[in-house]
Amino acid sequence: MPRDVDHDQRRREIVGAVWTIVARQGIEGVTLRGVAAEAGVSMGRVQHYFGTRDELVRHACRLMVEGAQAEHAAQGQALPPVERLRLLVHRAVPTTPGFTLGVAVWTAFHAKSVDDPEISAILTDAHRGGVREGAALVVEARARGDLPDGEDPAALALRLLALAEGYGARVLVGSLDAAAALAALDREIDRAAAAPRD
Amino acid sequence: MPRDVDHDQRRREIVGAVWTIVARQGIEGVTLRGVAAEAGVSMGRVQHYFGTRDELVRHACRLMVEGAQAEHAAQGQALPPVERLRLLVHRAVPTTPGFTLGVAVWTAFHAKSVDDPEISAILTDAHRGGVREGAALVVEARARGDLPDGEDPAALALRLLALAEGYGARVLVGSLDAAAALAALDREIDRAAAAPRD
DNA sequence: GTCGTTACGATGCACTTGCATTGCAAAGAC
DNA sequence: GTCTTTGCAATGCAAGTGCATCGTAACGAC
Numbered sequence: 001m002p003r004d005v006d007h008d009q010r011r012r013e014i015v016g017a018v019w020t021i022v023a024r025q026g027i028e029g030v031t032l033r034g035v036a037a038e039a040g041v042s043m044g045r046v047q048h049y050f051g052t053r054d055e056l057v058r059h060a061c062r063l064m065v066e067g068a069q070a071e072h073a074a075q076g077q078a079l080p081p082v083e084r085l086r087l088l089v090h091r092a093v094p095t096t097p098g099f100t101l102g103v104a105v106w107t108a109f110h111a112k113s114v115d116d117p118e119i120s121a122i123l124t125d126a127h128r129g130g131v132r133e134g135a136a137l138v139v140e141a142r143a144r145g146d147l148p149d150g151e152d153p154a155a156l157a158l159r160l161l162a163l164a165e166g167y168g169a170r171v172l173v174g175s176l177d178a179a180a181a182l183a184a185l186d187r188e189i190d191r192a193a194a195a196p197r198d
Numbered sequence: 199m200p201r202d203v204d205h206d207q208r209r210r211e212i213v214g215a216v217w218t219i220v221a222r223q224g225i226e227g228v229t230l231r232g233v234a235a236e237a238g239v240s241m242g243r244v245q246h247y248f249g250t251r252d253e254l255v256r257h258a259c260r261l262m263v264e265g266a267q268a269e270h271a272a273q274g275q276a277l278p279p280v281e282r283l284r285l286l287v288h289r290a291v292p293t294t295p296g297f298t299l300g301v302a303v304w305t306a307f308h309a310k311s312v313d314d315p316e317i318s319a320i321l322t323d324a325h326r327g328g329v330r331e332g333a334a335l336v337v338e339a340r341a342r343g344d345l346p347d348g349e350d351p352a353a354l355a356l357r358l359l360a361l362a363e364g365y366g367a368r369v370l371v372g373s374l375d376a377a378a379a380l381a382a383l384d385r386e387i388d389r390a391a392a393a394p395r396d
Numbered sequence: 397g398t399c400g401t402t403a404c405g406a407t408g409c410a411c412t413t414g415c416a417t418t419g420c421a422a423a424g425a426c
Numbered sequence: 427g428t429c430t431t432t433g434c435a436a437t438g439c440a441a442g443t444g445c446a447t448c449g450t451a452a453c454g455a456c
Binding site for chain 1: 363372
């Protein structure tokens with residue numbers, strides 16, 4: 001067994017270049033040559049690790065979802081559930097350059113999902129995972145008394161996430177201020193914390 | 199002045215083909231040849247009316263926004279303001295084939311806006327127009343006593359629209375049921391009608 | 397009728413694209 | 427050392443792309 005290289009590491013490097021390009025030029029901008037150049041590797045390498053362009057794009061989608069989940073888990077580790085919920089929701093709004101890239105890429109894959117069932121499946125999983133996480137945080141927060149009972153946790157989580165994505169999309173396009181979006185989301189969470197619904 | 203043809207009509211025919219293709223294969227799927235074939239015209243015609251591919255795509259974006267606005271205005275003509283508001287937010291959810299196409303195309307242009315400032319400008323206008331329309335309906339409904347006072351009309355309209363787009367995106371991807379999305383939106387409107395906020 | 401203008405249709409071209417192929421070099425296994 | 431397997435790099439190629447160009451047919455003004 002010759003030439004022991006870390007395949008996953010190589011793939012991550014290449015996928016990182018894909019994200020950069022997608023955020024700048026959309027998925028149509030993803031070409032084998034362009035990705036290779038952006039990653040600073042040869043086209044042969046890209047081909048070696050991703051036999052096909054579609055596979056490259058799909059892997060980029062998978063890794064971005066996994067990365068976002070991992071990042072969120074790490075960031076909120078020491079925070080109380082309500083704050084972790086807030087963090088989860090804030091992720092959908094392009095504030096920092098990192099989030100902006102993430103939201104742009106996220107949006108691109110959303111559009112791509114209309115003609116790629118695999119992407120659609122990945123996003124569906126991501127959506128469900130997000131709602132599950134959000135609902136769990138709601139339950140946790142209620143157990144601590146930080147959030148009043150009421151609305152179904154999953155429905156509440158879904159509502160907050162959908163709202164956040166709607167605001168986030170507008171911020172990305174430029175028709176809404178990021179600060180205004182965050183403020184609106186915070187109001188929504190605080191209101192859920194202050195008064196029971198339904 | 200020879201050969202009197204209706205330019206706008208010709209453009210609409212071609213743009214219709216663009217929408218169809220975008221909904222099926224995304225904006226990357228838009229090629230001059232493909233559009234010509236879908237519209238049942240020659241490639242020369244497409245080139246004649248839209249000098250460049252970019253112009254074609256942008257015009258398709260403009261016409262879709264205008265068409266949506268006109269359609270909404272026509273549909274709700276005889277309805278009370280609250281119902282017109284309901285219609286406005288329901289538009290973002292892919293229920294009928296027509297709305298599904300619309301939401302798919304809308305999503306595609308949203309993604310495209312990251313690298314095309316003109317598209318971004320068109321969408322920004324559309325966003326603002328939507329909020330203005332929604333806010334006006336809120337004001338109108340309040341004047342009739344159908345909606346209680348409270349939240350700023352524009353903020354309420356923005357919240358409803360963002361929420362609708364968030365739900366709509368999930369329905370498009372397939373992670374959410376259209377009926378569930380509509381129900382959630384109706385609950386939101388009814389709640390705004392039942393209890394003042396903030 | 398003719399003349400000029402417009403609305404195309406047809407074709408050609410330079411370029412980019414994804415992917416197949418080929419060759420080779422590095423690193424264990426022996 | 428040899429051998430074998432893997433990890434690439436280089437190149438080639440057919441297909442598809444946007445766009446320029448050229449020809450021409452239709453129609454109105456005169």
